[in-house]
Amino acid sequence: MQRPVANGGGRRRRSLTRTLSVVPAAVLLAACSSTLPQSSLNPKSAEARQIDDLWILVLVLATIVFVIVEAALVFAIFRFRKRKNDDREPKQIHGNTPLEIVWSIIPAVILVAIAVPTMRTLFDLRSPAEGDVVHVNVTGHQWWWEFEYPDIVDDQGRPLTTANELHLPVGRTAELKMTSADVIHSFWVPPLAGKRDLVPGHETFIKITPDADRAGEEIPGQCAEFCWLSHADMRLLVFLQTESDFAAWAAGERQPANIPTDGLAASGFETFKAICAACHQAVVAEPDGTVTVVGTALAPDLTHFGSRSTLGARVETNTAEHLAEWIDNPSAVKPMAPELNDFETGRILGMPDYGLGDEEIAELVALLEGWN
Amino acid sequence: MAVTTRTEDLGYTPNTDGVWSWITTVDHKRIGILYGVSALVFAFVGGLEALLIRTQLAGPNGTVLSADAYNQLFTMHGITMVFAVIMPVAAAFQNYMIPLQIGARDVAFPRLNAFSYWLFLFSVLLLTSSFFIGGSPDGAWTGYANLSTQVTEFVRMDYYAIGVQLLGIASIGSSANFIATIFTMRAPGMTMMRMPVFTWMSVVTSFLLILSMPVIGVGLWQMFLDRNFGTVFYEAQASGDPLLWQHLFWVFGHPEVYVLVLPAMGIVSETLPTFSRKPLFGYAFVVFSGIAIGFLGFGVWAHHMFTAGLSPVAEAGFGVVTMLIAVPTGVKIFNWIGTMWGGKLTLNTSMLFSIGFIAMFIIGGLSGVTHAVIPADTQQHDSYYVVAHFHYVLVGGAAFGFIAGVYYWLPKWTGKMLSEKLGKWHFWLMFLGFNLTFGPMHILGLDGMPRRTYRYPEGLGWEFWNGMATIGSFIIGVSMLVFIWNVINTRRKGLPAGNDPWDARTVEWMTTSPPAIHNFDRVPVVRHLDEWWHRKYGVDEEGRAVPLPDGYVEEPAFVEEAGGFHMPSPSYYPFIAAFGLVMAGAGLVFWSSGMMGFGMLAIGAAIMLWGVVGWAAEPITREVH
Numbered sequence: 001m002q003r004p005v006a007n008g009g010g011r012r013r014r015s016l017t018r019t020l021s022v023v024p025a026a027v028l029l030a031a032c033s034s035t036l037p038q039s040s041l042n043p044k045s046a047e048a049r050q051i052d053d054l055w056i057l058v059l060v061l062a063t064i065v066f067v068i069v070e071a072a073l074v075f076a077i078f079r080f081r082k083r084k085n086d087d088r089e090p091k092q093i094h095g096n097t098p099l100e101i102v103w104s105i106i107p108a109v110i111l112v113a114i115a116v117p118t119m120r121t122l123f124d125l126r127s128p129a130e131g132d133v134v135h136v137n138v139t140g141h142q143w144w145w146e147f148e149y150p151d152i153v154d155d156q157g158r159p160l161t162t163a164n165e166l167h168l169p170v171g172r173t174a175e176l177k178m179t180s181a182d183v184i185h186s187f188w189v190p191p192l193a194g195k196r197d198l199v200p201g202h203e204t205f206i207k208i209t210p211d212a213d214r215a216g217e218e219i220p221g222q223c224a225e226f227c228w229l230s231h232a233d234m235r236l237l238v239f240l241q242t243e244s245d246f247a248a249w250a251a252g253e254r255q256p257a258n259i260p261t262d263g264l265a266a267s268g269f270e271t272f273k274a275i276c277a278a279c280h281q282a283v284v285a286e287p288d289g290t291v292t293v294v295g296t297a298l299a300p301d302l303t304h305f306g307s308r309s310t311l312g313a314r315v316e317t318n319t320a321e322h323l324a325e326w327i328d329n330p331s332a333v334k335p336m337a338p339e340l341n342d343f344e345t346g347r348i349l350g351m352p353d354y355g356l357g358d359e360e361i362a363e364l365v366a367l368l369e370g371w372n
Numbered sequence: 373m374a375v376t377t378r379t380e381d382l383g384y385t386p387n388t389d390g391v392w393s394w395i396t397t398v399d400h401k402r403i404g405i406l407y408g409v410s411a412l413v414f415a416f417v418g419g420l421e422a423l424l425i426r427t428q429l430a431g432p433n434g435t436v437l438s439a440d441a442y443n444q445l446f447t448m449h450g451i452t453m454v455f456a457v458i459m460p461v462a463a464a465f466q467n468y469m470i471p472l473q474i475g476a477r478d479v480a481f482p483r484l485n486a487f488s489y490w491l492f493l494f495s496v497l498l499l500t501s502s503f504f505i506g507g508s509p510d511g512a513w514t515g516y517a518n519l520s521t522q523v524t525e526f527v528r529m530d531y532y533a534i535g536v537q538l539l540g541i542a543s544i545g546s547s548a549n550f551i552a553t554i555f556t557m558r559a560p561g562m563t564m565m566r567m568p569v570f571t572w573m574s575v576v577t578s579f580l581l582i583l584s585m586p587v588i589g590v591g592l593w594q595m596f597l598d599r600n601f602g603t604v605f606y607e608a609q610a611s612g613d614p615l616l617w618q619h620l621f622w623v624f625g626h627p628e629v630y631v632l633v634l635p636a637m638g639i640v641s642e643t644l645p646t647f648s649r650k651p652l653f654g655y656a657f658v659v660f661s662g663i664a665i666g667f668l669g670f671g672v673w674a675h676h677m678f679t680a681g682l683s684p685v686a687e688a689g690f691g692v693v694t695m696l697i698a699v700p701t702g703v704k705i706f707n708w709i710g711t712m713w714g715g716k717l718t719l720n721t722s723m724l725f726s727i728g729f730i731a732m733f734i735i736g737g738l739s740g741v742t743h744a745v746i747p748a749d750t751q752q753h754d755s756y757y758v759v760a761h762f763h764y765v766l767v768g769g770a771a772f773g774f775i776a777g778v779y780y781w782l783p784k785w786t787g788k789m790l791s792e793k794l795g796k797w798h799f800w801l802m803f804l805g806f807n808l809t810f811g812p813m814h815i816l817g818l819d820g821m822p823r824r825t826y827r828y829p830e831g832l833g834w835e836f837w838n839g840m841a842t843i844g845s846f847i848i849g850v851s852m853l854v855f856i857w858n859v860i861n862t863r864r865k866g867l868p869a870g871n872d873p874w875d876a877r878t879v880e881w882m883t884t885s886p887p888a889i890h891n892f893d894r895v896p897v898v899r900h901l902d903e904w905w906h907r908k909y910g911v912d913e914e915g916r917a918v919p920l921p922d923g924y925v926e927e928p929a930f931v932e933e934a935g936g937f938h939m940p941s942p943s944y945y946p947f948i949a950a951f952g953l954v955m956a957g958a959g960l961v962f963w964s965s966g967m968m969g970f971g972m973l974a975i976g977a978a979i980m981l982w983g984v985v986g987w988a989a990e991p992i993t994r995e996v997h
Contacts, residue, residue, distance in 0.1 A: 059742075183516075221820075
């Protein structure tokens with residue numbers, strides 16, 4: 001398993017703890033990142049590795065304590081079990097105060113050994129991001145993720161907005177400023193960071209500095225705070241990219257989508273305006289070059305839907321077939337509660353089945369898959 | 373009121389036949405049995421919920437349950453197991469054993485005791501009826517706002533807001549009762565530091581409940597008002613704050629964990645000395661560490677909120693106190709092992725479950741310490757790692773301890789012994805099934821699997837351990853069937869237990885099995901911790917126990933006050949008052965339905981008033997039939 005080391009100084013200490021942790025770690029780290037893509041034990045960012053180092057330290061200490069105490073227990077069971085023909089009663093020992101004081105102090109000492117690095121890591125992880133920071137505003141929705149890059153704006157000054165797929169350049173610290181539009185969610189991409197809740201009315205922050213050699217990796221994550229029906233299906237995907245790939249992606253995202261003028265997609269755009277635009281929006285360029293926004297931002301921005309690799313918050317891969325199934329009956333792909341949608345308050349709990357015919361669906365698919 | 377001095381002089385035969393005798397009973401032992409049997413029935417409901425959950429998760433993209441059904445089932449599994457199984461099991465032990473352990477004839481407030489039981493039962497029935505009427509709570513047993521307050525179209529979380537509120541009243545009632553009993557009704561000579569540890573731990577849990585239940589009570593009313601009257605206590609968009617609920621819930625919720633586990637710690641502190649034939653090692657340390665756990669338990673609630681975005685300074689403080697709790701917990705474990713050390717261990721079923729408790733609680737305790745490591749907890753929180761942790765504490769811990777208590781005390785309750793052969797099958801199946809179910813969940817959580825998810829996709833490496841966990845859960849199910857069969861079988865085939873089948877140490881073993889209605893013909897005068905043992909054994913010059921030459925020493929018994937003692941009369945008013953209160957609660961649950969809700973509230977309140985007035989006005993010299 002590949003484990004990039006952040007700095008030379010930590011290497012020796014870490015290799016010592018790693019050696020000590022062979023037994024428990026062998027169980028937990030048995031599989032490498034390719035078979036456990038969402039594991040917290042395969043850290044791929046500086047922050048996740050800090051957490052993992054701390055975890056390994058605690059795991060080693062806990063394992064030592066576990067082995068000693070359980071061994072004492074097992075020894076006592078075998079050594080002191082009542083044997084046949086032994087009718088002598090045991091000594092009636094009521095306690096041993098010095099011994100009891102000692103075994104009250106030993107755990108306290110071990111806990112200090114854990115508490116000190118815990119506090120150091122805690123305050124380190126919570127310190128403000130430094131350097132050339134990538135700012136991302138994250139908003140949780142039932143049941144999807146809205147990502148906004150406030151520093152990357154298009155020609156009209158609109159910040160880059162996308163859904164469910166987060167792109168981050170490697171080697172730079174990204175700071176996610178997070179809140180929720182409805183109920184509490186929790187952003188959890190275990191290989192990149194510990195989770196952090198998205199609380200309505202609050203702003204929470206998370207730092208992620210992806211390892212420089214992880215460019216090209218796609219890392220899955222998902223919501224970790226129960227948010228009702230489709231909590232299990234509120235997933236996301238993080239794309240780690242080189243600076244140039246990230247810049248190229250951002251440049252593409254800053255472009256408006258085209259309004260198709262002929263073919264299936266052109267009819268699809270009419271349906272989009274008539275139905276989808278009630279919740280979704282797209283930034284589109286008129287034939288004369290003027291850029292406008294069609295629709296409302298209650299549901300994921302679809303301007304570059306075709307460029308995404310998944311749909312429905314990583315419930316399915318983004319193929320024409322899956323998209324058609326989704327439009328045909330969204331709640332069959334992912335359970336939602338569109339009957340509770342309330343446009344007055346803007347509380348949207350899912351996409352209804354609009355009863356579109358196969359032809360209309362095919363037109364919409366052509367439109368959306370073409371918007372890449 | 374029956375006035376008497378001895379069994380033969382009771383002057384009446386207490387009516388113990390038929391449903392009516394159970395409805396009107398105020399005998400702490402019969403109420404204990406009611407709690408125990410109810411909890412066992414609900415354990416099967418909660419177990420069935422668990423097996424459905426595990427069946428759904430056996431493989432990726434499970435389709436056995438819909439997301440909606442799954443959410444109701446996991447929510448009800450938590451509520452059922454916490455409020456309808458573990459808490460009433462603890463109440464069963466406390467009701468039956470506390471008066472016997474302190475040499476009392478009943479609890480301080482027998483009718484309040486009956487009221488608490490009926491209130492508990494009707495509240496759980498109200499919660500369970502949600503399966504059939506309107507849908508069950510589906511916002512997790514933690515009921516986090518503002519999810520729990522937002523979807524007001526359903527009554528589901530109203531069941532939760534009202535049901536848990538009512539259960540809280542029942543808990544406060546029985547806790548006040550136990551405290552009054554223990555503080556005022558101990559046998560002569562039984563100082564606090566001569567009390568059995570189980571009774572001591574019951575003091576601690578009773579105080580925990582009295583102090584913590586009102587906190588969630590406030591929270592639950594706010595939830596109910598937010599849902600039904602448009603208050604905005606938890607609405608961020610309107611100056612409320614969803615985090616307020618988390619604080620209120622966990623100020624209750626964390627002490628609640630100790631409410632569930634401290635009685636089990638008390639039980640193994642009884643069984644280990646008995647089956648090691650040695651006194652509890654460091655009695656005072658065990659007692660005071662239990663008190664320390666209770667105190668510290670109020671200062672750790674925000675460790676359930678390490679991902680909520682509190683300031684790191686607050687997190688550091690709560691992390692340190694959480695780590696501190698490991699010290700008294702460790703003390704208990706070391707003292708239990710110290711009790712076994714140098715003893716003569718009888719490895720019967722009760723002892724196996726007691727040792728299993730220690731072995732599993734070590735794991736749950738250590739994984740608890742890893743939660744105090746705040747950055748690491750941000751990976752563990754709300755993942756299956758946490759699910760593993762609290763099942764090691766509440767099943768490997770509390771449930772194992774309680775089962776040890778059943779094998780230990782059931783002979784006292786019934787006068788008959790459970791089968792050791794079936795008991796050992798029960799233990800080994802449960803030990804295996806438990807570890808197979810919950811051990812892998814540590815790995816699943818660290819591998820990124822969040823809890824409360826009705827399905828998971830393929831390709832994340834979670835299939836194997838989920839399959840194992842499902843197999844394990846069914847093994848636990850089989851072990852519980854063995855347990856039930858053992859208990860039922862005891863009725864016909866159980867060998868007679870006699871008064872003191874284990875050659876035990878505390879005064880409950882001095883009386884008959886089952887005890888007479890007044891518990892003791894003569895209340896023992898207590899001179900020692902482990903009074904009964906000291907009446908049977910002395911020590912030689914080496915410090916080894918030696919049986920006293922004349923069998924046991926009959927100490928001069930306590931002379932009752934003139935006129936004999938008073939046993940409380942049966943009463944049906946607690947039943948009526950509890951029924952009325954829960955019916956009024958049901959009216960609140962269905963408040964949003966208009967007249968039906970209001971009607972139930974009004975009728976329920978009237979019935980409750982009838983019960984309360986009748987209770988208060990009941991002549992204290994009622995004839996006993």
